[in-house]
Amino acid sequence: MSDSASGWAAIVSRRYLGATVTLCLGVALLAFNGFLVSTAMPTAVVELDGVELLSWATTVFLVFAIMGGAGAALLKARLGARTALIAAASVFLVGSLLAAIAGSMPELLFGRALQGLGEGIVAAICYALIPELFPSVLVPKVFGAESVVWALAAFGGPVLSGVLTETLSWRAAFAVNLPLGAIFMALVLFIVPVGQRDSAPGPLPIVRLLLIGGAIMAVSLGGVLNSAWLAGVCLVSAAVTLVAVIRRDEAAATPLFPTQAFRLSDTVGAGLWVILLMPLAQAGSAVFLVYGLQNIFGYGATLAGLVGALMSVAWSTIAIGVAGVPARIRPRLIRLGPVLLVAGLALLALAIGLSNMALVLVSQVLIGAAYGTSWAYTSQTIMEAARPGERDRASALLPTIQSAGYGIGAALAGLIANGVGIGAATTPAALSAVLVVTFGLCAALSVPAIFAAITMTRRSAQRFT
Structure with missing residues (x-):
């Protein structure tokens, strides 16, 4: 492959530009929402009278993102890449809308859970598509482009959500996901191939996914407990559960790992x-x-x-x-x-x-x-x-x-x-x-x-x- 076909210009050439933008936007939704909480949520919890639940806005997003990501490859096999991304992005958009119109902290947390579930699947499938849509020589450059996305989110995410919160409302910081998500879905329809579906994918491992989510929830709970002893119990329980899930997965008909x-x-x-x-x-x-x-x-x-x-x-x-x-x-x-x-x-x-x-x-x-x-x-x-x-x-x-x-x-x-x-x-x-x-x-x-x-x-x- 020539230098012109393997350099930085290649990933923004006519052949690869659509794929580069689509995958980077999919990762950007996860990155932005990871930094969103630090500036928008403090205002939201005061208005919704849920200051004691502030940390859970991050926890539920993380837990459901991990559960979604763990099952993403199976969903891709079942539905094909394009359909799985559209379905997951739809879940993310519903969660963003529910968070934007939430009238109570439980409603906001439910929206955050759907955001995490959808975006966990989206980000995982976007990673899985990198070696499908790009030759090996361009893969490091795609990762380089995505690292720029994370850097921009680290700077721009808190700034944008802060400006929206101060000038409009904290709800606008969640609502901004709606046009971004819609753009992503449109790109997916035009850029991402349907992909082959597994003719016999087997049942979804719901129990293993729930155990993974429960273990990560226990880890998060351990991090906010005042008792070192109880925190230690949470971490040990989580470790035992995750090891058991990995061991069980090795012999499963539909493995996650x-x-x-x-x-x-x-x-x-x-x-x-x-x-x-x-x-x-x-x-x-x-x-x-x-x-x-x-x-x-x-x-x-x-x-x-x-x-x-x-x-x-x-x-x-x-x-x-x-x-x-x-x-x-x-x-x-x-x-x-x-x-x-x-x-x-x-x-x-x-x-x-x-x-x-x-x-x-x-x-x-x-x-x-x-x-x-x-x-x-x-x-x-x-x-x-x-x-x-x-x-x-x-x-x-x-x-x-x-x-x-x-x-x-x-x-x-x-x-x-x-x-x-x-x-x-x-x-x-x-x-x-x-x-x-x-x-x-x-x-x-x-x-x-x-x-x-x-x-x-x-x-x-x-x-x-």
Whole structure:
């Protein structure tokens, strides 16, 4: 393939522009709604008299997104890609409408659940379509484009929802999904092929999907409990449930996961550990950094949010920069990612302890670089290493496992922070001490991802083409 056919211009050429825009918009809906809550929901819960349920607006969205993503490959097989995307986007639009017109917190939470379910399926199928709609040489560039979408959502999502909330209503922040979703559905009808349907797909594994949702709900609950003992029970119960589901899935007639999922002896299995562990470790900084900047450094919400979003900017910038590296370099980048993450989180703990903003900025760049260097090639390796007939399951799991990692990591970070006394940290010095321990332990949690990446690349270096 010539340079002109494999460069950045290729994904926006007449042949691939429609597919690029469609898949990026599908991911953008998930990214935007992930950042929506931080600015629109505080106003919504006050109006609806549901402040105590604020965290559940994120929890129900996450839980149902994970459940939808876990079953997305089966829906694609049953209905075909186009029909499955239209159906899922319709669920998302109904949820957005219900959230926009909600008259109570239960109604709003029901809308958020439908949003999560629909968008979890949409994002997963969009990932599964990448290797179908693009040649292997363009896959890293598509991931680079999607990382830009996440960076724009990190900046633009809170700003847009904040402007809509302040000038119109928090309801407008949910209603803006309606035209975006309609545009996505129109693009799907024109761009996405119908796809082959499995003639004998078997029954949907409703019990396993519900168990996955229940486990993630238990993780989320554990992250907000004041009792460390009860939180620990929730996390252990969730871990046991997820392991049991994975074991049962191996022998199921309609599996949700690829063969050897989470087995370190397998390329795909080791890769899924990387996809899980990196967000799990980084979630602590995502949850507590902005709070720390406001209460330790005295920053306002906007400036603190900009510092927090620096990670996303570094991610997208570096992802674009490495998207065309030679194949022989890519396994090294996969291994480098978790190393940079450990270094970035450890430096963040040191920076908070020293109250050194310059080091905070460097740590954010390192954390972003961890994803920018490795995420696209890790994902591509998993897709290409999947066994015959399992590529859809492996590809669709990527955003699902990533979301699960963030959810589990946020709960663990909350448990750590509560355990070392964040509730009683009423001074900048006391809060600094809490966050040093929290970010330091998050750095330790990211170490296993290094070994998973090494194991993965030992078995997959020859797969890059």
